[in-house]
Amino acid sequence: MTEAPLHEPWEPLALAPPRWNGALRAIAGYVLPPAVALTIGLIFWEVWTRARDISILLVPPPSRVIDRFLDRPGFFLGEGMTTLYEALLGLALGAAVAIAAAVLMAHSRLAERALFPLAILVKVTPVVAVAPLLVIWFGFGLWPKVCVAALISFFPFLVNAVTGFRSVSPGAMEFVRSLQASPLQVFLKLRAPSALPYLFAALKVSLPLSLIGAVVAEWFSGDKGLGLVIFTANYQLDTPTLFAAIAVLAVIGVTLNTAASLVERRVLFWHEAFREQD
C-alpha cells in the first residue's frame, strides 16, 4: 500500500473561497432589477389613480394601501402568520401522506395501479368544491384549512415522489444490490437521495398552492387569517384593506419561494442544475 504512485499525484484544483462580495453581487444582480421594476410600477399606479381620480373603492393608490397596512401592521402580520401556519401545516401533512403513498407505489406496481387513479380523482376534484364539506366535518377551527391545504399539496408531491423514488441510476442500483443491501438500505442510501430533486420541485409547486388552499378555506370557515380579512373587506368594500391583505399574502409567497430555492441550492449542490460552473 505504501508503493508510490507511478504517475504525478494530482493537485486539487484551487477552489474559490466563499466571497461576501459574491453575495452582494447576487443581491445587486437578482434583487435590485425586480425591485426597481416594482417601484416604477407602483409609481405609475400612484400617479394614474390620482390623475384620473379613480375611486378608492375600485383601485386605491399604493400610498393608501401602505397607510392602511401601517395603521395596523400587527393585525395584518398576525393574520398572515395564521394563514401561513395553516398553509405550512397542510403542506407538511399532504407531503407526508403523499410520500408515504409514493414509497408504497414505488415498490409495488400493483399498489401504484390501485392508488394512482384515486390520487388523480383527488387531483381533478376542484378543492373549492370540497371546502364546504370540510367545514361541515371540521367546523371553524384550524383543521378545515389544514385539510384543504393538504389536499391541494398532495398530488404534486405524490407524482414527483413516485418518479423520484424510481429514478435511480440502474448502475448504482445494481452495485448496491450486489452488496446485499436490504430494501431499507437501498431506500435510504439510494432511492431517497435520488428523489430529493423531485421533492424540491414538488415543494416549489406546492408552497403557493398551499397558501391558496388556506385562503380559500378561510373564505368558507374563517374565524381568522388573511382569507377572512379579504372576505370581510370585500363585503365592506374596504378596498385598501383588501389590497393590503393581498400584498401581505404576496410577500409571504415570495418569501417562501425564495427560501425553498435557497435551501434547494444548498441541498442539491451535486445535481446537474446547481453545480458550480468551473
Next chain:
Amino acid sequence: MVTSEHILVEGLSKVFPHRGRPLEALRRLDLRVGWGEFVSVIGPSGCGKSTLLRIVGGLLEPTVGQVHIDGRSPREAQKDKDIGLVFQDPSLLPWRTVLGNVRLPLEVNRIDSHRPRFQPQELLELVGLSAFADYHPHQLSGGMQQRVAIARALVFQPSLLLMDEPFGALDEITRSAMRYELLRVWQTARSGRPKTVLFVTHSITEAITLSDRVVVLTPRPGQVRAVIDIELPRPRDESLERSSQFLDYTQQLRNLLKEEPQ
C-alpha cells in the same frame, strides 16, 4: 476449500425471453480461470461477454450450466464479499464525496466487521486520489471517477475482480494510462492474497496489455472460439506495445475476431 481453479464455468447457456423470439446470449460455454490470473474476454459486440460476466458475478442466473468460484456459487461468493465489481459506468453516488463512495460498501455491510478490508483512505492512496477524498464525483474527470469505482470494488479485499469494459467510456489517452494504472493497482493489491481478474473488453490492445490469457468469444450466441496465452513479461509498460510479439498477438486476435461464424 481451495480448488485448483478459481473460476470454473461449465456448460453455461443463457437465453433471454424476448417477446416470442428468445434471445440466445451464451451457448454451452466452458471456461477455467486459475488463481491470480488476469483473463480478458473479448468478442464482437452483443456476443454475450457482459452476460457471462454478470452470471459469474451473481447478478444474473444462467439458464443452463454452472459457475463455481472457489467451490461456491456466484451468489455465495457475493455474500462472502469475495467479488469486486467495476462497470463501464462508474455509477458513483453524486451526493457522496469520493471517500463516502468508497466507504459505501462498509456502511451497507456494517455487521461483518471481522472481514479483511482496506481502509477507504488507504485505497484512495492506492489509486492516486488521496488529495480528492472530500471532492464530489462531478468535480472529477471520467478517468478519476473510474479510479474511485475501482477503489470501491476493492474495499473488502475480494479475491476476484470482475470488470465490464471499465475504460470503455474514456478517451483513448486516458484509457491507455488507466491500463497501466490498473496493472499497478493489481500488482500492489495482490501482494497479500491472489487477485484474479476477469476483464471484459472489446479492445484488442487492452486485452493483450493486461492479460495472462485472452478468451475470444464467437458472435451471438457466445461460445469460446479460442484462448490465447499472452506470454509477455511483467511488469509491463508502454514500450511493450511496440514489440514484435505484441504485434503478433494483435494480428492473431484480429484474425480470430474476423472469422465468420460457422
